[in-house]
Amino acid sequence: MKNQDGAVTDREADVSIKSLKAGNVVPAREFFDSYDIGKAGIAPTGGGSNPSQVIPIELKLLRAVVDHPMRRSSEYSKLAGISPNTLLKIRPGLVERGFIHENKQEAHNRGRAAILLEPLESAKQLVENLEE
């Protein structure tokens, strides 16, 4: 039913929202390239270990993990040249997409566990392919 101003009806609005909800949102690569992830507080969505889905900042971290495996996660911010906050934000995405594996190690009876990052085969291949 149209309203008095001839604007969009409730039904039309509902239909338009449906298509938005059902649609698969694909993050544009250019968007990630032009924003600092740490400041914007965003993370790319998952979906396979496709090189095109790895943004430059993630690649920096992957390269550091492949070159220096099994170090404490805190060490990688220096090795990769990224801020600790950025590292904290992009790490779960790389774990989820099967690039790296987190190994937790508690040295003593108290305190937080250290997280040691292990590069998986997909990360090694990706870094190798990009270097060729």
Next chain:
Amino acid sequence: MRGKPFHNLMARDVQEIARRFFDFTRREYRFSKNRAVTYLDVFAQRGPIALAFEIETTSRHAVGNARKAALVGVPIWIIVPLRRLKLDITRKLAPLGLRPGGEPIKILLLGQMEQELTNYLSLNIAANTQNGKE
């Protein structure tokens, strides 16, 4: 080595610590005794004192490794990365009452190993035993 990278890293660290206390240390050491053969993650020896170290990153093989150590009669210490895992393995081994080499199985975090070795060796070296004083 046969294990995964994390396991191998821990084995390397365990050997590094053991090297400070023992004259002889080896990784993936083939040990045979009582007509049984087993491979130990780290084996360490100093005179008559021998110790086996098994690194467990899951509780899956803990019981099997403890039984193997009991079979060949060598005291075994299990080194784990997490407190939770330590508790799991302790619960699994407790009902079995295994005493490989006549000693209780110790389950430790990597950071506890050095202190435990200091205590263990101070109690076992000849100078501190009853026989050594005689």
